[in-house]
Amino acid sequence: MSSAYVESYVVDGNELVAIGEASTKIKAVLKMLGISSDLIRRAAIVAYEAEMNLVIHGGGGSMSLEVGPGSIKILAVDTGPGIPDINKAMTEGFSTASDKIREMGFGAGMGLPNIKRNSDNFELTSEVGKGTTLKSEILLQKT
């Protein structure tokens, strides 16, 4: 793949039922581009967890997918309340999700660690009152 393939998606913060629509599209694009199934699955998990976070914590936001030349990059940006303590947020089991989200089977505090585990490069930046940016990169070929 010589040039990058880029797409972006708007994630509505009020539509709990729609969580996963952007990730489903991302997964379909990666499949269309002929990426291997193992990498697609990792990218799909990253995208879905990030999309979930955009809706349940960020009040919605945007996601983008960039593929090639050497990696899959997923970016999730929101202008929500931000994360006061990133280290705490990265701890398995720590969660600030609402009861409604927990009833759906999420909000167990596994999302961010799971995104990190499935990424080769992971960056989370946040400013309280301004928003959060999550960058995940999955290498197409490990060096």
Place this chain on the structure above:
Amino acid sequence: MKLSAIRDLLEAEVINGQERLDAIEIEKGYASDLMSDVLAFASPGVLLLTGLTNVQIFRTAQMLDIPSIVFVRGKMPCDELLHLAQEAEMPILVTCMSMFESAGRLYNTGLAPCSIPKR
């Protein structure tokens, strides 16, 4: 194990994808009502057993290439989930057995668990 054998073992009702039961071979299972854990621990291609019925169960399954979902305790998936499953031709089974009994029967018959990394 074929999905058709799983249906028999769990005395399950097939509410979508009846025609694909013999075509899908399952090696591992994962039983949970916590989708966060499914996303973190389930291996690709597993059979998912759950008692939650909202549409995110289907989306979680799709992200992980889960070929079929068994709803335990007689829980019926919501209409939106069923609609998406129909579009994706994903077999959906409903059993009146508990999650414990469903998982126990499948494990006894040779379905393997997902390995959870030591922490």
